[in-house]
Amino acid sequence: MSWRPKISWPRLLVIGGWLTVVVVALYGKRGSFWQIDPGVLFNRAVEATGQGHDEAALGLLNQAIQRDSTQAGFLIAKGFTALRLGQPDTASLSFERALRLDPANPEASLGLAASLLRLNHPDSARTILRAMVGVPLVDSLAIRRARLLEAVDDPSGALDAYAAIPSVDNLETRATLAMRAQRFEEATHLLRELLQQGRGGPTTRKDLAYALEQTGRSKDALLEYAELIAAGQLDEEARVRYAWLLNSMRLHGQAWRVLSSFPRPSPDSTVLELQAKTALWSGRVSEAASLAADWRDQSPGAPGPEALLTSVAREQERRRLAALAQREAQYPSSGNPDQIAADTASLRPQNINAALWHHARLLELKPANPAVLAQLDVLLNAAAHLLPTADPRALTDLGARLEASGQFARAIRVYQAALRSEPEPDLLLRLGRLHRWESRPVEALSWLEQYASTRGAEEMPDSVKREIAAALLETGRPDEALAWITSVADAETADSSTLLFAARAATEARQPAVAVAYLERLEGRFSLSVDQLAWLAGQYRAAGRSRDALVRYEFLLDTMESPTDSLRWTVGDLRAANGDFAGALAAYPGDGAELPDELRLRVAYALQGVGRWDEAITLYEVHVRDRPEDVNGRLALARALARVGEANRAREHYQLVVAARGPSGLALELARVNLAAEHPGDAVTWARAAVAEDGWEAQLVLATALRLSGEGAEAERLFAQLAARDPGDGGTPAWRGRVAWARGRVLLAYRQFDVAAPGSEDGEDQLLKGQIALERGDYVRARASFREAHSLGADSIRL
Numbered sequence: 001m002s003w004r005p006k007i008s009w010p011r012l013l014v015i016g017g018w019l020t021v022v023v024v025a026l027y028g029k030r031g032s033f034w035q036i037d038p039g040v041l042f043n044r045a046v047e048a049t050g051q052g053h054d055e056a057a058l059g060l061l062n063q064a065i066q067r068d069s070t071q072a073g074f075l076i077a078k079g080f081t082a083l084r085l086g087q088p089d090t091a092s093l094s095f096e097r098a099l100r101l102d103p104a105n106p107e108a109s110l111g112l113a114a115s116l117l118r119l120n121h122p123d124s125a126r127t128i129l130r131a132m133v134g135v136p137l138v139d140s141l142a143i144r145r146a147r148l149l150e151a152v153d154d155p156s157g158a159l160d161a162y163a164a165i166p167s168v169d170n171l172e173t174r175a176t177l178a179m180r181a182q183r184f185e186e187a188t189h190l191l192r193e194l195l196q197q198g199r200g201g202p203t204t205r206k207d208l209a210y211a212l213e214q215t216g217r218s219k220d221a222l223l224e225y226a227e228l229i230a231a232g233q234l235d236e237e238a239r240v241r242y243a244w245l246l247n248s249m250r251l252h253g254q255a256w257r258v259l260s261s262f263p264r265p266s267p268d269s270t271v272l273e274l275q276a277k278t279a280l281w282s283g284r285v286s287e288a289a290s291l292a293a294d295w296r297d298q299s300p301g302a303p304g305p306e307a308l309l310t311s312v313a314r315e316q317e318r319r320r321l322a323a324l325a326q327r328e329a330q331y332p333s334s335g336n337p338d339q340i341a342a343d344t345a346s347l348r349p350q351n352i353n354a355a356l357w358h359h360a361r362l363l364e365l366k367p368a369n370p371a372v373l374a375q376l377d378v379l380l381n382a383a384a385h386l387l388p389t390a391d392p393r394a395l396t397d398l399g400a401r402l403e404a405s406g407q408f409a410r411a412i413r414v415y416q417a418a419l420r421s422e423p424e425p426d427l428l429l430r431l432g433r434l435h436r437w438e439s440r441p442v443e444a445l446s447w448l449e450q451y452a453s454t455r456g457a458e459e460m461p462d463s464v465k466r467e468i469a470a471a472l473l474e475t476g477r478p479d480e481a482l483a484w485i486t487s488v489a490d491a492e493t494a495d496s497s498t499l500l501f502a503a504r505a506a507t508e509a510r511q512p513a514v515a516v517a518y519l520e521r522l523e524g525r526f527s528l529s530v531d532q533l534a535w536l537a538g539q540y541r542a543a544g545r546s547r548d549a550l551v552r553y554e555f556l557l558d559t560m561e562s563p564t565d566s567l568r569w570t571v572g573d574l575r576a577a578n579g580d581f582a583g584a585l586a587a588y589p590g591d592g593a594e595l596p597d598e599l600r601l602r603v604a605y606a607l608q609g610v611g612r613w614d615e616a617i618t619l620y621e622v623h624v625r626d627r628p629e630d631v632n633g634r635l636a637l638a639r640a641l642a643r644v645g646e647a648n649r650a651r652e653h654y655q656l657v658v659a660a661r662g663p664s665g666l667a668l669e670l671a672r673v674n675l676a677a678e679h680p681g682d683a684v685t686w687a688r689a690a691v692a693e694d695g696w697e698a699q700l701v702l703a704t705a706l707r708l709s710g711e712g713a714e715a716e717r718l719f720a721q722l723a724a725r726d727p728g729d730g731g732t733p734a735w736r737g738r739v740a741w742a743r744g745r746v747l748l749a750y751r752q753f754d755v756a757a758p759g760s761e762d763g764e765d766q767l768l769k770g771q772i773a774l775e776r777g778d779y780v781r782a783r784a785s786f787r788e789a790h791s792l793g794a795d796s797i798r799l
Contacts, residue, residue: 038068045077054084072102079111088118106132106141113148122152130157139165155180172199175207184211202228206238213245221245236262236271243274252282265294265462267491272298276308280315286426288312290461297462298493352386355379356394363401373407380413387417396427408434425454433467441474462488466498469505478508489518496522507535512542530556534567541574550574557587565589573602581609601633604640613644624653631660639669647676667693671701680709696725696735704742738768 045060061078068074079094092115098108109128116125129149137145146161159177162170171194178187191208209224225242239258246255255278259271266272272295280288289312296305359379362372380387387395395418402411412434419427428451435444448468452460465488472481482505488494489502499522506515519536522528528536537552553571557563572587584606588599600623607616620637627633638653651673654666663670667690674683687702700722706715722739740748770785 038064072098088115091115126152184214187211256282269298353391360398368405388420392422445471481505512539515539581606651677680705
């Protein structure tokens with residue numbers, strides 16, 4: 001018997017009480033006994049960040065903050081970690097908590113500003129950053145603050161922040177910020193320092209020129225622009241600034257030369273404004289008028305172009321009055337029209353200049369007066385030999401009066417005389433326009449092309465390009481007209497009349513896709529008229545976009561009170577082309593039998609589409625009876641008869657077609673119809689002719705015809721080749737089933753179609769599959785296959 005010590009109940013109670021005290025003490029100190037020190041967690045987070053594990057670092061920082069929420073450093077580290085993870089909400093809350101613990105902490109302030117910027121609150125971020133002015137920062141924090149000021153669009157504050165960091169080379173950044181802040185005086189010094197150090201490029205010199213201009217040192221700015229021109233570094237933006245500077249210094253002629261590299265008119269409205277104003281200020285009034293008109297077209301409704309046009313008109317009137325005063329001083333005349341007429345009648349032809357001036361004055365006072373015009377004709381005829389030696393100004397002024405009076409033929413005669421006296425490009429343009437207005441497009445084009453030869457393509461005003469394009473179109477040269485108008489019409493500012501003209505040119509040039517593009521742009525501005533919608537629909541159709549055309553035509557059909565038969569036929573044709581044959585029949589007006597021949601065929605085609613073959617064939621037969629010479633109509637009848645199994649009748653019409661136009665493209669059809677009509681010999685002949693063009697299909701028909709005509713050996717060799725067709729080249733189970741059927745092996749054909757992939761057969765395969773199932777007694781499958789064949793439009797003659 002083993003010995004066991006005995007423990008009394010009192011001793012057990014003492015031991016239990018002692019254990020209870022120990023457990024309670026340990027439970028009360030569990031936070032410090034079991035948990036890791038927050039500092040250790042923070043150090044682990046720093047290590048994780050260094051290894052690129054920001055998510056793990058954020059988790060460790062959350063644990064550290066949970067254990068000790070009084071450490072601002074933990075919260076700041078969490079904020080920057082959350083920013084790197086794309087969590088600006090979390091970051092901003094963390095930085096705000098840190099600032100409550102340590103309000104003067106610059107890292108927390110910068111972090112909060114960065115978070116607010118990420119949250120799209122730049123104003124709040126800017127307020128925080130500006131409040132840090134005067135706070136001593138180490139260079140790294142100062143640079144961070146300066147960059148944040150840049151990001152919140154405070155270039156002035158960023159400039160001051162960078163200037164307070166002398167230990168860092170930030171000269172280029174400060175120069176850029178000075179320009180952005182429009183502190184041009186500082187920018188001038190910084191940019192010059194960059195250039196002196198050899199660190200500046202063309203952009204630096206351009207900025208310096210602009211800064212000098214803004215500080216009122218125009219001459220120094222001119223020197224900088226001259227340096228850029230000499231180096232070939234004056235880009236378009238700097239060239240515009242330079243031209244404005246020259247204009248402000250009243251050097252308008254030089255400004256005009258600076259702008260010569262820009263296309264005229266410029267597609268940029270700001271440059272076009274500068275071109276127009278510079279032309280006026282430099283005394284080029286006709287150029288200013290043309291450019292101001294282009295500017296108005298580019299900026300419809302803007303007050304600037306209209307004000308400039310008013311100034312141009314005022315200058316033109318001033319010049320006209322000055323010329324009139326000069327003319328009156330040279331050739332004094334009374335202000336009374338009757339007295340002027342009397343004075344003019346007394347002039348001899350030798351006094352040609354005085355006579356021309358007087359007639360111009362008369363036309364100004366009495367526009368289109370018959371007596372004055374008759375007297376002018378007498379003068380021009382009597383002094384015809386003196387006109388080439390007359391004063392060109394007198395001739396030009398008289399021509400302008402005649403042009404304003406609508407006397408285009410007389411104006412042409414006078415302008416031509418002025419041109420012989422002094423070649424002036426503007427007269428070439430006027431002559432071109434006048435010939436167009438006189439409906440003489442060939443002569444107009446000749447004058448306009450002469451004018452174009454005096455100007456570069458880039459300097460050609462849009463109005464002249466339109467004139468040349470219109471003359472080309474009127475002379476039957478739409479392709480060239482489209483080439484001239486394209487650059488004008490492709491501009492975003494092209495007006496509606498230009499887009500319409502470009503669409504018309506593209507239509508006549510048979511470029512429907514281009515016409516559609518212009519008409520669609522026009523439609524985006526306002527609702528097209530009925531005629532324009534029909535035009536757009538026709539161009540859609542010509543461009544091969546039949547569905548878009550159908551949408552437009554159907555809209556017209558639904559909205560017009562009395563749609564024309566022509567519109568109904570068009571809608572019907574497009575519906576048929578898109579497979580909606582029932583819709584086509586609903587759109588076609590009248591009864592097919594009562595229609596003209598060319599329309600009757602369209603109804604028959606639609607009847608085919610809805611399966612009304614008897615009616616379609618009846619219409620075809622009526623058509624062929626009335627128009628026996630129409631080969632296409634007879635061919636459509638032959639194909640329809642073949643489709644419904646009338647092989648012998650179809651064969652007769654096919655033979656007539658071949659006799660009329662030859663067998664080109666019809667060999668396989670002829671082979672099949674002869675095979676169906678039990679003429680295997682003819683089928684062999686046509687199938688052999690079709691092999692080169694139709695390949696495997698023709699060979700299958702040939703093998704079948706050979707078998708039926710008794711040439712079994714050759715047929716079997718050909719069948720073997722057909723059965724061995726590579727699956728990658730179309731030798732599918734359905735194909736092999738067709739070959740087996742043609743060989744008379746019904747069971748094999750049945751099995752091949754049985755393993756064919758669902759949906760791999762076409763309508764003909766389904767028809768054949770149904771026939772095979774019918775012969776095998778599988779009526780359910782035969783019926784399903786025949787239905788599928790019907791839905792796929794199978795051709796029964798091919799059996």
